[in-house]
Amino acid sequence: MLRLCLVLALFIVSAPRLANGDGGIIRLRETQGPFSVTVFSPPERTPEGLTDVSMLIQEAGTGNVVLDAAVSFTPSPPRGITVGPPQASCCRPRAGMPLLGGTGKRSVRATREQASNKLLYAAPVELNATGNWQLQILVSRGADLARFDVPLPVTANSGKLARLWPLLSFPPLAAAAFALNQWLRFRSLQKRSLVQPIV
Amino acid sequence: MLWLAIASPLDAFSGLLLSAHMVQHLLLLAASPPLILLGAPLLPLLRGLPRKLARDGVGPFLTWPALRRVGNFLTHPVSCWIAMAVSLCIWHLPAVFDLALRSSAWHKLEHACFFGASLLFWWPVVRPFPSRPQWPSWSTPLYLLAADLLNTALSAILTFSDHVFYPTYLAAPRLFGTTALSDQTCAGVIMWVPGSLAYLVPAAFIAIQYLSEGHQLVRPQKMISKCNQNSFPFVVHRAALLHRFFHKSTSLSVLLSPSRRAASGGARGRFDLLSVPMIGRFLRAHSSRRLMQGVFFIMALAVIADGLFGPQVSSANLAGVLPWTYWRAFVIIALLSAGNFFCMACPFMLFRELGRRLGLRKQSWPKALRSKWCAVVLFSLFFWAYEVFSLWDRPIWTAWLIIIYFLAALVIDARFSGASFCKYLCPIGQFNFVASLLSPLEVKIRDPDVCARCQTHDCLLGNERHRGCEMELHLPRKSGNLDCTFCLDCVRACPHENIGVLAVAPGMDIVRDPQRASVGRLSRRLDIAVLALVFVFAAFANAALMVTPIARWRDHMAAELSLSSTHPLTSALFLALFLVLLILVGGSVLAGRAIAGIEDPIRGMISRFSFALIPLATAMWTAHYLFHFLLGWDSAVPVFQRVFGDFGWAFGGQSHFSLAGPVISMEHLWGLQTALLDVGLLATLYLGWRISRVYASGLHSAFAVMVPWAGVAVLLYTFGVWICLQPMEMRGMPAPISY
Numbered sequence: 001m002l003r004l005c006l007v008l009a010l011f012i013v014s015a016p017r018l019a020n021g022d023g024g025i026i027r028l029r030e031t032q033g034p035f036s037v038t039v040f041s042p043p044e045r046t047p048e049g050l051t052d053v054s055m056l057i058q059e060a061g062t063g064n065v066v067l068d069a070a071v072s073f074t075p076s077p078p079r080g081i082t083v084g085p086p087q088a089s090c091c092r093p094r095a096g097m098p099l100l101g102g103t104g105k106r107s108v109r110a111t112r113e114q115a116s117n118k119l120l121y122a123a124p125v126e127l128n129a130t131g132n133w134q135l136q137i138l139v140s141r142g143a144d145l146a147r148f149d150v151p152l153p154v155t156a157n158s159g160k161l162a163r164l165w166p167l168l169s170f171p172p173l174a175a176a177a178f179a180l181n182q183w184l185r186f187r188s189l190q191k192r193s194l195v196q197p198i199v
Numbered sequence: 200m201l202w203l204a205i206a207s208p209l210d211a212f213s214g215l216l217l218s219a220h221m222v223q224h225l226l227l228l229a230a231s232p233p234l235i236l237l238g239a240p241l242l243p244l245l246r247g248l249p250r251k252l253a254r255d256g257v258g259p260f261l262t263w264p265a266l267r268r269v270g271n272f273l274t275h276p277v278s279c280w281i282a283m284a285v286s287l288c289i290w291h292l293p294a295v296f297d298l299a300l301r302s303s304a305w306h307k308l309e310h311a312c313f314f315g316a317s318l319l320f321w322w323p324v325v326r327p328f329p330s331r332p333q334w335p336s337w338s339t340p341l342y343l344l345a346a347d348l349l350n351t352a353l354s355a356i357l358t359f360s361d362h363v364f365y366p367t368y369l370a371a372p373r374l375f376g377t378t379a380l381s382d383q384t385c386a387g388v389i390m391w392v393p394g395s396l397a398y399l400v401p402a403a404f405i406a407i408q409y410l411s412e413g414h415q416l417v418r419p420q421k422m423i424s425k426c427n428q429n430s431f432p433f434v435v436h437r438a439a440l441l442h443r444f445f446h447k448s449t450s451l452s453v454l455l456s457p458s459r460r461a462a463s464g465g466a467r468g469r470f471d472l473l474s475v476p477m478i479g480r481f482l483r484a485h486s487s488r489r490l491m492q493g494v495f496f497i498m499a500l501a502v503i504a505d506g507l508f509g510p511q512v513s514s515a516n517l518a519g520v521l522p523w524t525y526w527r528a529f530v531i532i533a534l535l536s537a538g539n540f541f542c543m544a545c546p547f548m549l550f551r552e553l554g555r556r557l558g559l560r561k562q563s564w565p566k567a568l569r570s571k572w573c574a575v576v577l578f579s580l581f582f583w584a585y586e587v588f589s590l591w592d593r594p595i596w597t598a599w600l601i602i603i604y605f606l607a608a609l610v611i612d613a614r615f616s617g618a619s620f621c622k623y624l625c626p627i628g629q630f631n632f633v634a635s636l637l638s639p640l641e642v643k644i645r646d647p648d649v650c651a652r653c654q655t656h657d658c659l660l661g662n663e664r665h666r667g668c669e670m671e672l673h674l675p676r677k678s679g680n681l682d683c684t685f686c687l688d689c690v691r692a693c694p695h696e697n698i699g700v701l702a703v704a705p706g707m708d709i710v711r712d713p714q715r716a717s718v719g720r721l722s723r724r725l726d727i728a729v730l731a732l733v734f735v736f737a738a739f740a741n742a743a744l745m746v747t748p749i750a751r752w753r754d755h756m757a758a759e760l761s762l763s764s765t766h767p768l769t770s771a772l773f774l775a776l777f778l779v780l781l782i783l784v785g786g787s788v789l790a791g792r793a794i795a796g797i798e799d800p801i802r803g804m805i806s807r808f809s810f811a812l813i814p815l816a817t818a819m820w821t822a823h824y825l826f827h828f829l830l831g832w833d834s835a836v837p838v839f840q841r842v843f844g845d846f847g848w849a850f851g852g853q854s855h856f857s858l859a860g861p862v863i864s865m866e867h868l869w870g871l872q873t874a875l876l877d878v879g880l881l882a883t884l885y886l887g888w889r890i891s892r893v894y895a896s897g898l899h900s901a902f903a904v905m906v907p908w909a910g911v912a913v914l915l916y917t918f919g920v921w922i923c924l925q926p927m928e929m930r931g932m933p934a935p936i937s938y
Contacts, residue, residue: 026214029370038371160869160924167873168920171880178885179902184259186898 027053027135032146035069035139036060039150040120050124051152054115057139069141071110071121075152078131110137127152200231205310214300215371217379221386227310228287229397232317239328276323276334276342284349286316291353293364300367320346324401336409343402350394358387472537472640472700473690482687482700485665491544499546499601505842506598518594520831520838522601528828531634531821538640538700539631542621542684547608551620554613564619571726574629575733581626582737583773586744587766618669621684628684633734634817635680636810637882641703642683642690643674649697650675658689658698659716665692674698676716679708681727706882709810710889721810722803731809735816736780739918740773742823746925783914784809787907795895795903804894808908811886815912818879819919822872826927829863829871872923880916884909 028039038056053073057066108123115122127133135150161168203209204226212219245253260266272278289295290309299309324339326332334342363369363379377385473479481487498521506518513519533540590596611620621628644650658674661667668674668689670682677683690698712722721727743749753772757765788805791797797804863871888905895901 026367026371163866164869164873164920164924167870167877171877171884171916174881175884178888181256181259182888183898184263185255188259188262 027152028148028150030148031060032148034060034141034144035066035146036063037137037139037146037148039135039137039148041152051127052122053110053125053135053152054117054120054122055110055137056120065119066141067112067119069121069139071123071140072107072138073110073123073125074107074136074138075125075127076134076136077129078133200226200234201314204231212374214367215374216377217365217368217382217386218389221389224313225389225394225397227313228283228317229394232314233321233325233401236318236321236325236327241327241329271333273319274322274330274333276338279319279323280342280345282316283320283346286312287349287353293366296365297367300365324405336405340402340406340409343398343405347395347398347402350398351391354387354391354394356387358384358391360387470702471645474699483690485691488543488686492546492549495544496546496549499605501842503598503601506594506596506601509594509842509845511594513592513594514834515838515841516594517835517838517842518597519591520834522597523591524827524831524834528824530631531817531824534631534634534638535705535817535821536639538638538642539635539680539683539685542628542631543686545621545628545684547604547625548612548621548684550605550609551612551618554609557613559613562615564615564617564623568623571623571629571724571730573623574626575726575730577624578626578629578730578733578737579777582733582741583770586741586773587769617671618684622670622682629730630734632681632683633731633813634820635683636708636813637705637817638680639702639705640700641680641708642685642687642698643677643701643703645697645699645701647675649695653695653697655694657692657694661688661692662694667692671717673716676714678711678713678715681708681715681718706814706886709807709813709886710893712807712893722800722806725802725806728806728809731813732780732784733777735809735812735915736777738816738819738823739915739922740776742819742922742927743776743918744769744772745927746922747927748925783911784812784908787911790907791891791904792894794907795900797894797900797904799894807890807893808887811883811890811908812912812915814882814886815876815879815915815919818875818882819915819922822875822919822923825875826868826872826923829868869924873920876916876919876923879919880912883912887912 026038027041028037030037036058038058039053040055041051041053055071057069057071058064059066106126108125110121110123112118112121114124125135131153133152135152137148137150139146139148204223209219209223213223214220245257248257290299290312295309299306322330323332323334323342357364360383361380363383365383368379368382371379471479473482502518502521505516509516509518513523530541584590584600588596590600607624608620611624612618653675655662656673657665657667659667659671666688669686670684672682672689674689674693685700687700690700709721712720714720718724718727744753753765753768757768760768762768785805788808789801792799792801792804887908888901891901891905895904
């Protein structure tokens with residue numbers, strides 16, 4: 001019972017670290033009008049996938065967290081890149097990410113429901129080309145409106161193989177270690193057999 | 200401490216506050232490493248390993264003089280101090296520190312550097328058992344003071360600077376009303392005061408201990424010889440312990456005979472599933488098998504009915520979802536985690552019982568067909584038909600396949616005695632038999648002495664209350680799971696209760712080649728070897744033909760050749776791939792045999808090396824089936840809702856073909872699939888190595904035998920990884936999704 005309690009306690013205190021769905025690294029910290037925003041996104045993005053962008057909105061004066069704003073993300077592709085229709089994803093479309101507007105740019109509504117940390121607003125944004133994207137964020141609450149431009153550099157896709165390199169390098173390393181082990185064992189046994197007759 | 204540093208919420212704050220980041224680094228640099236080393240982890244870790252692994256796996260490395268020299272160099276106080284100093288200085292450079300803040304990979308590397316360098320730094324201070332001190336004790340306080348000087352210099356720069364060094368913190372949201380500069384000052388103070396204490400307190404403690412009465416000056420090179428119980432209580436003991444531990448008498452002849460365990464046969468002390476309360480009782484009960492078969496029979500009837508009369512959309516039909524998304528995944532998981540439990544619950548065997556009851560089973564299976572060649576043909580046909588006729592996408596064909604299966608089982612088992620259908624024909628059974636060579640459980644005798652005294656052989660022949668093994672497996676000579684359907688008839692028949700479902704080393708049965716009951720020697724069974732190769736081939740072909748690049752190439756070729764259907768091309772591809780595999784495996788074994796100058800029969804060698812590919816193939820099957828299962832784990836729900844809706848039962852509401860989504864992200868799935876293939880490849884290589892040692896006594900000749908064949912295994916592994924990373928058709932899933 002004591003062990004179970006210890007494991008449970010360890011699990012509970014570990015839980016905050018596991019809840020890393022939102023956040024990532026800070027992309028922008030800026031104050032515009034009545035809002036002060038901090039934008040987070042994962043440190044690594046791939047052009048093929050959806051990138052989770054999340055944002056903390058605070059009142060500029062008091063620092064109180066704003067929970068009732070309307071937020072939209074509009075990604076603009078790098079210069080010279082034309083973005084095609086959204087790719088079908090392995091993940092089914094999430095609730096709360098409708099396409100807005102008809103300007104060719106796809107806007108995504110960010111909501112607190114989509115964020116694991118309910119103080120943040122989050123939405124998956126499709127960044128399907130390499131280059132320097134611009135993410136335009138519109139925050140509105142009542143008559144208050146603010147616009148933020150966030151540079152989001154999308155580096156060349158590191159590739160699935162690159163992401164799997166620890167797993168892919170394991171077999172050759174293990175095989176090499178095993179070969180060395182066998183060689184050492186054989187050598188040691190050979191030495192011993194020279195000293196004493198083999199049983 | 201380590202958890203606090205890298206896994207607690209402190210880590211989340213490190214991106215916002217330099218002071219939190221500094222606490223994190225301090226824990227990594229000055230708290231967790233010395234505590235870990237004070238725990239003297241080497242010997243407990245070694246003792247925690249299985250003895251054989253510690254002695255034969257780790258031991259040779261620990262006693263390798265070259266590695267010891269490297270270890271001595273690395274743990275020399277000068278190397279350790281430099282490692283720590285370089286790590287500390289480089290990672291505090293603004294550009295590098297900022298890089299770590301921007302990239303999680305660099306951040307992890309930074310932590311790994313700090314932790315690794317710190318382990319080295321504290322090594323000469325703590326001198327964990329059973330290490331040997333390289334400098335005398337009086338030098339340790341000086342060593343710590345030198346480190347403190349560096350720490351003081353760095354922390355002073357941070358504390359007294361009038362500008363922020365790390366721009367990321369300027370952009371970070373401010374917490375607790377601090378500014379970035381005050382946060383940096385606070386970080387500098389943390390590094391300075393607690394950081395210095397971490398060096399100065401041990402320095403003072405060691406100095407006091409050194410200067411205290413009774414301490415003798417000992418020169419390092421004479422420490423071992425002059426040590427006594429008071430000064431170095433463990434050092435002498437260490438040498439004796441390690442010597443005993445790693446130099447346990449293992450003779451060359453013992454090492455060179457990999458099948459030495461096969462000779463001993465006992466099973467006492469092993470885990471026995473039948474001894475587990477409730478589970479054991481359930482499995483022993485005669486009605487339990489009937490119950491499981493009944494459940495599967497009802498499900499088969501449901502699949503047939505829906506396949507014949509339901510909508511002909513695989514994702515909306517029980518015949519499209521249950522067999523191809525769920526059943527295959529559960530079978531492979533059961534095989535790898537326990538044993539051949541599907542054959543135990545096989546509904547097709549209910550007809551054997553019917554035939555027995557009707558008294559029609561009078562003929563024996565023809566002697567000419569008493570091999571696996573028929574099974575090889577049917578096994579190949581099954582996979583060929585699956586691909587060519589897209590069984591996964593045609594519920595009605597799936598239904599007819601199950602009907603034909605039932606009819607075949609009825610015709611064969613109603614006429615022929617024994618378990619002829621299972622043993623010589625059933626493709627599903629053959630799949631399970633081959634994969635179950637890797638199962639961790641085996642129906643096996645508990646005590647060979649009891650069987651030696653047994654005169655009645657009820658396990659094979661049966662008795663008036665229970666029948667014996669219909670697969671003709673005489674348990675004392677049974678080795679491995681080949682041909683075992685886990686029916687447990689032998690368990691019930693044995694009057695001595697000497698048969699259990701025992702834990703065995705998965706896959707090791709492939710290395711051994713004893714005279715097996717009913718099967719004989721694997722090296723002499725080319726039919727079973729070809730069956731294994733079909734299993735290997737189908738694992739890769741079945742997955743390859745569903746990935747988009749190959750499917751597109753096939754369609755393109757069909758268009759180029761003006762073919763109205765892709766069936767001929769799929770068939771040709773199927774045949775070509777199998778021939779390529781046969782040539783590769785046969786050729787590589789022949790090449791290895793020629794290089795090593797071995798004169799053993801070719802047939803036996805090819806057979807045995809073919810079996811060694813089973814782990815890799817099973818890994819591929821598992822990766823493939825788990826792909827479908829994990830991405831479509833909830834796909835049965837709307838289908839059942841639809842079925843209930845068809846009967847007018849609003850059970851669970853309207854069918855809704857867009858449910859919760861995959862249970863795992865694609866990135867994690869790729870990781871899982873690659874990890875499975877890694878394990879499969881390593882297991883295959885290990886088994887291949889063990890088999891090579893059977894044929895080649897010398898190390899070099901064993902390598903020579905192994906290398907060409909290992910090349911084929913690596914080629915298959917590479918192909919498998921490539922397949923897993925390609926876009927795939929989602930068979931039997933709610934929607935034809937690609938990614």
